[in-house]
Amino acid sequence: MKRAILSDIHGNLEALEAVLRDIESNHVDEIICLGDVIGYGPDPCACLDHAMSFSVTILGNHDNGALFDPNGFSSGAERAIFWTRHQLESPVWPEEDRMRRMDFICEMPRCRREEEFLFVHGSARNPLNEYVFPDDVYNVRKIEKLFGMIERYCFQGHTHVPGVFTDRKDFKSPAQLNYRYELGEHKAMINVGSVGQPRDSDPRSSYVILDDGVVEFRRVEYPLQKTAQKIYDIPDLDNFLGERLVEGR
Numbered sequence: 001m002k003r004a005i006l007s008d009i010h011g012n013l014e015a016l017e018a019v020l021r022d023i024e025s026n027h028v029d030e031i032i033c034l035g036d037v038i039g040y041g042p043d044p045c046a047c048l049d050h051a052m053s054f055s056v057t058i059l060g061n062h063d064n065g066a067l068f069d070p071n072g073f074s075s076g077a078e079r080a081i082f083w084t085r086h087q088l089e090s091p092v093w094p095e096e097d098r099m100r101r102m103d104f105i106c107e108m109p110r111c112r113r114e115e116e117f118l119f120v121h122g123s124a125r126n127p128l129n130e131y132v133f134p135d136d137v138y139n140v141r142k143i144e145k146l147f148g149m150i151e152r153y154c155f156q157g158h159t160h161v162p163g164v165f166t167d168r169k170d171f172k173s174p175a176q177l178n179y180r181y182e183l184g185e186h187k188a189m190i191n192v193g194s195v196g197q198p199r200d201s202d203p204r205s206s207y208v209i210l211d212d213g214v215v216e217f218r219r220v221e222y223p224l225q226k227t228a229q230k231i232y233d234i235p236d237l238d239n240f241l242g243e244r245l246v247e248g249r
């Protein structure tokens with residue numbers, strides 16, 4: 001089975017549509033989303049409507065924050081979350097649509113296990129909130145603890161920085177891997193990067209295709225100036241949220 005695994009759409013409809021076109025041209029069987037469909041970006045409702053057609057969408061911290069009390073967010077992120085909540089509740093949408101989207105978020109699972117595969121937003125230890133950054137390879141206790149909780153392979157998002165951690169305590173970026181990683185004997189945590197707000201200095205959307213034990217990292221261009229302009233036009237969304245799309249940070 002050929003699967004697309006994507007994460008951190010963050011209400012960026014232009015990026016999501018570009019990625020979905022790329023996915024379609026690759027004839028995948030199903031789409032798995034690792035959370036944060038909403039938060040930061042200007043089109044939360046349209047992105048949720050797309051996500052409803054995916055096979056699985058894991059709960060992200062921003063999805064959770066939009067429904068419940070947001071905790072641990074920066075002030076800009078929190079303001080974006082309240083704006084997002086306002087969009088979800090807005091009477092411009094028929095009640096049926098509002099309920100459908102709320103129910104969809106409420107039913108998002110915190111993780112998904114399939115034999116040797118685990119799918120989470122953050123980490124195996126704390127699926128909703130824990131970040132695993134490339135520099136964490138130097139935090140031996142953390143990395144050993146995380147790999148202790150993984151059967152073989154864990155797909156995750158949340159940091160918006162794509163790449164592969166292995167139980168040899170190393171991290172390799174997609175470029176270092178030539179955009180291809182073959183799942184083998186070593187346990188691995190694969191970060192699929194972010195569709196809607198990449199932070200590895202490459203502004204193109206990031207996602208992966210998993211096919212027959214091979215992970216292919218894909219980058220997709222989208223009209224990011226259009227998304228950035230939408231953000232600049234919404235006072236409750238910090239201009240920085242648009243600027244960072246242009247720079248991929």
Ligand SMILES: [Fe+2]
Pocket residue numbers: 008010036060062158159160
């Ligand atoms: Fe995120």
